[in-house]
Amino acid sequence: MTIKKLLTSLNDIKHGQDFEIQGWVQNNRGNEKIKFLALTDGSTVDTLQLVIKSENIKRFNLDKINLGSSIKVKGKLLLTPTAPQPIELAVDDLILINNTDEDFPIQKKETTLDFLREIPHLRHRTNLFRAIMIIRNALLFEIHSYFQKHDFLNIAAPIITSNDGEGAGETLIVNSSEGDFFKQKSFLGVTGQLHAEAYAAGFKKVYTFAPTFRAENSHTTKHLAEFWMIEPEVAFYELNDIIPFADNLLKTVISNVIKKYPSEMKLLDSLKDNNLITTLKKYISTPLKIMEYKEAIKILEKHKKEFEEQNIFFGMDLGSEHEKFIAEKVVNGPVAMINYPKDIKAFYMYQNDDKKTVAAFDLLVPGIGEIIGGSQRESRYELLVQRLKELKIKQEPLQWYLDLRKYGYAPSSGFGIGFERLVMYVTGVANIRDVIPFPRTPGNIKM
Amino acid sequence: MTIKKLLTSLNDIKHGQDFEIQGWVQNNRGNEKIKFLALTDGSTVDTLQLVIKSENIKRFNLDKINLGSSIKVKGKLLLTPTAPQPIELAVDDLILINNTDEDFPIQKKETTLDFLREIPHLRHRTNLFRAIMIIRNALLFEIHSYFQKHDFLNIAAPIITSNDGEGAGETLIVNSSEGDFFKQKSFLGVTGQLHAEAYAAGFKKVYTFAPTFRAENSHTTKHLAEFWMIEPEVAFYELNDIIPFADNLLKTVISNVIKKYPSEMKLLDSLKDNNLITTLKKYISTPLKIMEYKEAIKILEKHKKEFEEQNIFFGMDLGSEHEKFIAEKVVNGPVAMINYPKDIKAFYMYQNDDKKTVAAFDLLVPGIGEIIGGSQRESRYELLVQRLKELKIKQEPLQWYLDLRKYGYAPSSGFGIGFERLVMYVTGVANIRDVIPFPRTPGNIKM
Numbered sequence: 024m025t026i027k028k029l030l031t032s033l034n035d036i037k038h039g040q041d042f043e044i045q046g047w048v049q050n051n052r053g054n055e056k057i058k059f060l061a062l063t064d065g066s067t068v069d070t071l072q073l074v075i076k077s078e079n080i081k082r083f084n085l086d087k088i089n090l091g092s093s094i095k096v097k098g099k100l101l102l103t104p105t106a107p108q109p110i111e112l113a114v115d116d117l118i119l120i121n122n123t124d125e126d127f128p129i130q131k132k133e134t135t136l137d138f139l140r141e142i143p144h145l146r147h148r149t150n151l152f153r154a155i156m157i158i159r160n161a162l163l164f165e166i167h168s169y170f171q172k173h174d175f176l177n178i179a180a181p182i183i184t185s186n187d188g189e190g191a192g193e194t195l196i197v198n199s200s201e202g203d204f205f206k207q208k209s210f211l212g213v214t215g216q217l218h219a220e221a222y223a224a225g226f227k228k229v230y231t232f233a234p235t236f237r238a239e240n241s242h243t244t245k246h247l248a249e250f251w252m253i254e255p256e257v258a259f260y261e262l263n264d265i266i267p268f269a270d271n272l273l274k275t276v277i278s279n280v281i282k283k284y285p286s287e288m289k290l291l292d293s294l295k296d297n298n299l300i301t302t303l304k305k306y307i308s309t310p311l312k313i314m315e316y317k318e319a320i321k322i323l324e325k326h327k328k329e330f331e332e333q334n335i336f337f338g339m340d341l342g343s344e345h346e347k348f349i350a351e352k353v354v355n356g357p358v359a360m361i362n363y364p365k366d367i368k369a370f371y372m373y374q375n376d377d378k379k380t381v382a383a384f385d386l387l388v389p390g391i392g393e394i395i396g397g398s399q400r401e402s403r404y405e406l407l408v409q410r411l412k413e414l415k416i417k418q419e420p421l422q423w424y425l426d427l428r429k430y431g432y433a434p435s436s437g438f439g440i441g442f443e444r445l446v447m448y449v450t451g452v453a454n455i456r457d458v459i460p461f462p463r464t465p466g467n468i469k470m
Numbered sequence: 471m472t473i474k475k476l477l478t479s480l481n482d483i484k485h486g487q488d489f490e491i492q493g494w495v496q497n498n499r500g501n502e503k504i505k506f507l508a509l510t511d512g513s514t515v516d517t518l519q520l521v522i523k524s525e526n527i528k529r530f531n532l533d534k535i536n537l538g539s540s541i542k543v544k545g546k547l548l549l550t551p552t553a554p555q556p557i558e559l560a561v562d563d564l565i566l567i568n569n570t571d572e573d574f575p576i577q578k579k580e581t582t583l584d585f586l587r588e589i590p591h592l593r594h595r596t597n598l599f600r601a602i603m604i605i606r607n608a609l610l611f612e613i614h615s616y617f618q619k620h621d622f623l624n625i626a627a628p629i630i631t632s633n634d635g636e637g638a639g640e641t642l643i644v645n646s647s648e649g650d651f652f653k654q655k656s657f658l659g660v661t662g663q664l665h666a667e668a669y670a671a672g673f674k675k676v677y678t679f680a681p682t683f684r685a686e687n688s689h690t691t692k693h694l695a696e697f698w699m700i701e702p703e704v705a706f707y708e709l710n711d712i713i714p715f716a717d718n719l720l721k722t723v724i725s726n727v728i729k730k731y732p733s734e735m736k737l738l739d740s741l742k743d744n745n746l747i748t749t750l751k752k753y754i755s756t757p758l759k760i761m762e763y764k765e766a767i768k769i770l771e772k773h774k775k776e777f778e779e780q781n782i783f784f785g786m787d788l789g790s791e792h793e794k795f796i797a798e799k800v801v802n803g804p805v806a807m808i809n810y811p812k813d814i815k816a817f818y819m820y821q822n823d824d825k826k827t828v829a830a831f832d833l834l835v836p837g838i839g840e841i842i843g844g845s846q847r848e849s850r851y852e853l854l855v856q857r858l859k860e861l862k863i864k865q866e867p868l869q870w871y872l873d874l875r876k877y878g879y880a881p882s883s884g885f886g887i888g889f890e891r892l893v894m895y896v897t898g899v900a901n902i903r904d905v906i907p908f909p910r911t912p913g914n915i916k917m
Contacts, residue, residue, distance in 0.1 A: 045706040065673035093880040124876040144668035160623045176607045181908040182681045199685040205915040221591035226512035238646040259492040429571040433540040461628040468652040
């Protein structure tokens with residue numbers, strides 16, 4: 024029985040019922056007559072209040088038990104409906120399993136996020152990181168469940184690959200210490216999309232949920248060298264089919280997490296001036312708008328004085344400030360920007376009849392900007408070959424990918440969600456290093 | 471509506487009801503008066519029979535439609551309870567989306583597994599690989615669901631790490647093309663266990679489900695350079711707690727998959743002389759036995775003539791033949807072998823009072839041998855330091871791991887399941903290269 028289950032099934036508890044639990048001491052207050060320990064077991068940010076009477080305080084050596092220590096307690100559950108906490112445990116027996124050393128760096132006093140990043144193996148023992156990691160796990164399982172319910176097949180796209188990705192940034196290189204393990208140059212994958220397309224042609228609906236890698240030398244709050252991506256790919260779907268699917272996926276997943284994790288969301292909300300849940304709920308209840316990229320350019324041009332980057336033109340890559348402006352000021356809600364200039368998008372995107380744009384979409388959300396990027400894929404073999412030539416990308420390593428178009432291909436569309444970006448959005452956390460247990464960035468690979 | 475859902479909800483179908491579906495032609499038989507196409511949509515190995523009457527055969531140009539082509543059909547669903555298939559679609563309209571070229575390598579005629587390994591992007595379009603990948607996906611989701619139901623938190627252990635694993639084999643090395651991206655030597659993780667332990671100390675029950683890597687130069691049917699591992703870790707669990715958990719996890723997951731995927735299991739069963747399902751069901755219904763390693767050695771010694779490796783002694787690493795003998799001939803069911811000599815096990819395992827053995831267990835199953843390996847972890851700081859010294863493993867890079875013992879540590883136990891080994895066991899597939907979409911082995915990194 025976890026603390027989470029205990030607190031959500033109070034109706035099943037008998038006042039005075041025997042109970043036994045193990046966990047960690049999160050707080051220790053009171054006086055020599057009565058002590059209150061807050062016990063956490065990691066199942067929720069909520070704690071179980073342990074009440075220890077005077078005759079036991081000395082027996083359990085309570086004054087020597089430091090915060091973070093692991094203990095085992097037995098006692099009787101008391102329902103306390105009028106108290107701040109609805110239930111407490113009157114302790115009859117307490118065993119100290121492992122006391123924390125005095126130098127345990129997680130203390131009651133406030134610590135900085137910077138300091139906690141130096142101890143990624145311990146920072147989850149703060150309430151903030153406990154909440155973040157619980158929400159991260161919740162999002163992961165909601166996403167898997169959503170896909171499975173909608174008949175998607177999870178596929179393991181390879182991590183190590185001979186394909187150099189989509190040219191979306193420097194790739195990391197893999198080898199054995201003797202070198203030449205794979206007898207050819209091998210990379211850590213930047214996307215599972217090309218492999219997912221191969222599987223969509225046969226399974227119709229597939230998705231990957233796996234680590235991907237970038238060797239970009241970025242030191243921003245939004246970039247990691249190692250991060251998890253979710254990449255669904257659907258055969259027989261065109262751009263107009265995949266956009267509402269992406270919209271529904273995100274809204275359903277976020278909505279379920281808010282409902283199922285009230286304590287964690289409330290805690291995170293309190294750190295964001297109580298507007299995190301409001302913001303998320305507004306996003307969920309606001310229907311998605313569609314906007315052409317060229318339409319956005321016209322609007323941005325009119326407001327260019329409001330931006331740092333004021334050179335607004337058809338063909339530009341929109342900056343985060345432009346994306347946020349569209350989502351927050353123009354649409355005031357989520358918007359799928361579609362039909363981007365082909366020169367700023369990847370080679371595999373479906374070329375529109377205007378010869379200038381591709382059937383791409385970015386899903387922009389107030390407060391965070393781009394959260395999903397996707398497209399319909401080019402299904403026409405000859406156009407794909409031509410595009411590779413224009414971009415001076417070697418055809419031979421991608422021949423298998425081109426060949427998919429000859430073997431019962433169908434329109435295929437998909438997108439990528441950077442999982443950590445999603446966790447940031449739902450938790451309101453500003454730095455991507457704080458939503459993954461052991462963040463990897465240039466020059467930083469602790470543990 | 472998928473074919474799987476259609477076939478499992480026949481009661482909801484009205485005879486003559488309009489229906490529309492997209493998919494791929496898997497079979498094309500009949501004569502000029504009537505044609506039967508088998509349509510697959512990847513949701514199941516079962517196909518939907520399309521019936522096309524003479525007047526439409528020419529109109530749809532049916533003789534030109536090759537196997538594997540993508541089509542869209544409309545028509546009326548006809549319930550055919552007395553026919554071999556329970557339902558068929560009388561086609562009124564058929565649109566050919568993309569015909570396969572004549573050189574499409576997946577044809578009705580038998581192909582070898584070796585040949586199919588050369589085309590990992592297309593082999594899932596055979597019925598065998600369709601079944602394997604459907605079962606793989608099913609196992610993945612059942613495993614996630616089992617852990618979530620049992621209050622486990624999924625954690626992302628890092629893929630790129632500065633820890634050189636458990637010395638379980640050569641590691642792969644990661645770098646950027648300019649070198650020195652992480653400012654220190656960095657590896658692809660061989661296990662997420664050490665990081666999982668850090669999180670178990672705080673969340674109590676955690677698990678990883680992620681790719682892991684080995685640079686071993688193995689060319690066997692059981693080794694991959696890149697494979698997925700499931701690694702649960704539970705604080706407050708000792709060896710005797712984790713073993714029944716592992717047993718229940720495996721049996722529940724396999725049992726659910728057999729129940730939910732009868733068509734795929736039947737197909738795979740037919741390829742294994744119809745004993746796959748029998749074997750799995752026998753495993754599920756046979757209670758786990760526990761056997762001491764030293765007991766096993768005594769038994770194996772008596773039967774040494776039956777083995778290739780006849781040098782049986784306390785301290786030896788058991789071979790697959792020995793493990794299978796114990797599971798199949800001695801126990802005739804699943805067995806957890808426990809308390810292995812410490813010298814053949816990893817440094818972090820709990821040292822038993824006899825000073826010779828550690829609290830490790832391997833779960834051995836008839837037909838496959840070891841399917842799970844795990845242990846209780848050493849919780850005593852000083853013993854861990856001493857063990858590192860004995861094994862000449864540098865302490866400094868593992869100091870963070872040792873420090874966990876000072877900060878409210880508790881007994882902690884866990885294990886690893888090689889996901890592909892599990893898929894092999896449940897599908898009856900003999901070569902590990904055939905249970906992962908894009909297998910990576912020394913010298914082989916297609917696509």
